[in-house]
Structure formats: C-alpha cells, structure tokens
Amino acid sequence: MNDKPPDNAASWAKLVDTLNVDATPDGAINLNVQGKRVSGPLQGFGQLWQKTYKLRLRNVETTPVDVIRLWKEKLPELMPSNSRFYPSITGVKPGEVILINATMPGVPGTISTGVIILYADDEAFTVMTPEGHPESGFNTFSAYTADGMVVAQIQSLARANDPIYEFGFRFLGGSNQQEEIWHHVLTQLGEKLGVAGQVEMEKVCVDGRLQWSRAKNIWHNAMIRSTLHLPVRLAQKVSGRRTA
Secondary structure: OOOOOOOOHHHEOOOOOOOOOOOOOOOOOOOOOOOOOEOOHHHOOOOEEEEEEEEEEOOOOOOHHHHHHHHHHHHHHHOOOOEEEEOOOOOOOOOOEEEEEEOOOOOOOOEEEEEEEEEEOOOEEEEEOEOOOOEEEEEEEEEEEEOOEEEEEEEEEEEEOOHHHHHHHHHOOHHHHHHHHHHHHHHHHHHHOOOOOOOEEEEEEEEOOOOHHHHHHHHHOHHHHHHHHHHHHHHHHHHHHHHO
16 A cells, blocks of 8 residues: 655645634634635535636746746735735645635625635645635636646636525626626736736536525525624724724
C-alpha cells in the first residue's frame, strides 16, 4: 500500500466539521460563518448551474502564476462595493476563511456570510460556501495559457441554498447581480494588468430539479439572520459612540 500523500496535498484545506474564524479583519462583520458547516452542490436546494467567465489577457506579457499571485494579493480591491471580501491576515491560503459583507436590492443592512478556501496553488484557488450562504457550491479562480495567451477564469458550480434564494435568483434579479459581480472582478483584474478586454460567459444548467429535502436550509439563511441581527449592530454602534 502506498501511503505517500499526493504531491498537491499541501494545497488542500484540512477536513473540518465546522468553520472557524480566528480573527475578524478591520471593517468586516463576522456573522453566519463561525460554527457553520460547509455546503456544496449536493446540500443546496435550487437548480444546479455551472457558470464560466473568461478574460483573455491579450497583448500583455504575463504568466498564469503572475496572474494568480496578483489575484490573491488584490482580491478585496477587485470586488464591487456591493460584495466586499475580507481575507484573513494570512491571505488566500488553504483552510483560511474569507468573510463577505454584501448588500442586495430591497434588503436592509448588510448580509454577512463568507467562504472557506478549499484549495490554493500557484495557478488556481477554489472557495466553498457555508450553510446560509446564497449559494451552495464552489467557485474556482484560475489562470492558464490557451492559443498563445493567458486566460483568467472564474468557474462556479452551485445552486441556490434554499427556496428564498432560489426565488430571488430566478425572479428578483439575483442571478444577474451575481453574474455582474464576476464580470466586475475579471474586468478589474484586467485593468490592473493593462488589459481592457471583453469578459466571456457561458452557463449551463447541470440539474434543473429542486431538492425539496433541502428546503429546511432556510433555517440558516444568512440574509434573514443578518436582517434580524441589524438592530443589535445598530445598538452596538450607538453604544460605541456614546462610550468613545
């Protein structure tokens, strides 16, 4: 029997039962992450979609390794204002948690959630969602060479976490907002590399069925929990100002 670990073993996060946030980065809200289990496509409720976004880095001297290094270093700067990412002080490394504070049209306050970095090497990194996140699944950020040029890519394989999110994705523009986020990220990445290209997108419905056995995921819904927690955060702000 060969017990030698695979060559990329160090690139994978260690198996954990629940997520743990060691410290909250400045400006971030740590809510709906601590103690939550990871939630992949099998644990979600809605239709399963694979979406692939590509930006061809034409006429620029770079390598996939250089692109991913920049991506990891500048990840918070690349995100739009309605979806802020807060990596840990350690950075984008396997097992680390990235806190996410987002806003959605018609929803008061900030929706607080996060992702765990499932895999990270020199040419790619993958994040996985926790319970209560709008989606259940993975996002992989990668760079590779094709047709003599480097391509930056984001690929997601995910489904809405619960019936409320599924309704929002289908009928309230949630899916379009999500797609705009990843278009924005690739466009910003290109600008930092001096490229003003067009983001290409392909999407495929991998499974059109709803997993009704997962409807109970509503209990962990980060949007609902963040909204219910809003008065507490407001009270903390007021209290902080009075004691400052």
